[in-house]
Amino acid sequence: MERRSFVKGTFALATIGLLNPILFGHKLYAAEEAVEMPFKELLDEYVSGKKTEDGSSIMTLNIPEAPENGSVVPVEVTINYPMNKDNYIANITVLTTKNKANKALSFDLTPANGIAYLYVNVKMGQTQDVVILAKTNKGKIFKASQNVRVALGGCG
Amino acid sequence: MELRGTVKILDQNYKVGDVVKAKIIVIHKMDTGFTKDKESGKSFPRFYMKEITATYNGMIVAHFELDVATSTNPVIQFPFRVTDAGTLVVDFINSEDDKAQKKVAITPIS
Numbered sequence: 001m002e003r004r005s006f007v008k009g010t011f012a013l014a015t016i017g018l019l020n021p022i023l024f025g026h027k028l029y030a031a032e033e034a035v036e037m038p039f040k041e042l043l044d045e046y047v048s049g050k051k052t053e054d055g056s057s058i059m060t061l062n063i064p065e066a067p068e069n070g071s072v073v074p075v076e077v078t079i080n081y082p083m084n085k086d087n088y089i090a091n092i093t094v095l096t097t098k099n100k101a102n103k104a105l106s107f108d109l110t111p112a113n114g115i116a117y118l119y120v121n122v123k124m125g126q127t128q129d130v131v132i133l134a135k136t137n138k139g140k141i142f143k144a145s146q147n148v149r150v151a152l153g154g155c156g
Numbered sequence: 157m158e159l160r161g162t163v164k165i166l167d168q169n170y171k172v173g174d175v176v177k178a179k180i181i182v183i184h185k186m187d188t189g190f191t192k193d194k195e196s197g198k199s200f201p202r203f204y205m206k207e208i209t210a211t212y213n214g215m216i217v218a219h220f221e222l223d224v225a226t227s228t229n230p231v232i233q234f235p236f237r238v239t240d241a242g243t244l245v246v247d248f249i250n251s252e253d254d255k256a257q258k259k260v261a262i263t264p265i266s
Contacts, residue, residue: 029198035189037223072227096225100190103223105232112217112237114175119233122225123186 037101039131046093046133047141055079055134055142063130063146070124070150075104077132079116079142083109089116091135097145098128124150159184159256163210163246172238172264180208180232182248188224205230207249212262213242238264 062076081089088111094104104122122130131145161182170176182205189202202224210218217236236244241263248256 029193029196029200074231094225099225101188101224104225105223105230106221107234108219110215110217112212112215112239113235114237115235117177117233117235119231121227121231123227124225 037103039095039097039102042095042102043131043133046135050139050141052133052141052143055132055144058142059132059134059144061130061132061144061146063148065147066149066151069152070126073122073124073130073148073150074119075122075130075132076119077117079134081116081134081136083111083114083116085111086137088137089134090137091133092116092118093133093135094118094120094122095131095133096122096124096128097131099123099125124148126150159248159250159254161246161248161256161258163244163258163260165244165260165262166233170238170264171266172240174264175235175237177233177235178210178244178260180210180230180234180246182208182230184229184250186222186224186226186228186230202251204251205248206251207247208232209247210234210236211245211247212236213240217244238262240264 058080060078067073075094077092079089089109091106091108093106096102096104105120107118109116127150129145129147131143134142161180164179165176166179167176184205185203186205187200187203189199192199204224205222208220209216218234220232222230244260244262246258
């Protein structure tokens with residue numbers, strides 16, 4: 001191989017290497033730091049000035065107290081509440097308290113669901129609470145929480 | 157990017173009027189935007205499953221808005237009442253606006 005072509009070739013390869021993040025795959029790195037979502041802000045936004053009622057009597061939570069791994073924590077909620085046409089649970093939201101981004105899931109229900117039930121996997125960076133918020137169609141908000149001990153955290 | 161997800165009805169012998177549970181599994185990253193590359197020190201962008209909508213015979217029975225505190229490869233179960241034979245259509249949208257659709261037949265025994 002001639003020296004000239006060898007040098008050209010290496011330069012071409014190096015350029016492809018530099019352009020790699022642009023050529024392949026959508027964004028490889030974020031342009032800015034991600035925004036944190038503190039628990040308090042999320043709660044205030046959801047509640048928006050109203051009072052929350054204690055929902056521990058009507059909600060049955062099935063969450064392991066000490067899961068093996070914080071990156072997959074199964075959260076199961078059953079809410080004992082009528083699902084009639086004019087009186088039903090319209091939204092269930094699952095939040096965590098000490099992750100950097102605390103919103104896990106928001107679930108909109110209708111009377112067509114029959115029962116108010118939700119199962120979802122949540123990830124947790126450290127020992128903290130899982131907070132379940134349920135809103136009825138009339139704007140009443142129920143709140144229940146459970147502490148979860150996490151020994152090995154998932155990226156939070 | 158192709159989205160991979162499945163829908164499954166957990167109950168087997170159900171009649172019209174019964175409440176059944178459906179299970180959704182999505183194979184998807186849930187990058188929070190806080191994890192950093194060890195070599196370059198730059199953070200990976202927030203990249204997650206954003207919305208899942210389940211429609212049963214033309215009526216929305218479940219609408220989920222997910223965020224980054226959901227685990228990687230989210231698993232969701234939700235109930236709905238069977239009113240008729242038909243299909244359950246589930247639409248997936250992620251934060252990059254990639255879309256996918258999955259269908260499952262609802263066949264109640266008579």
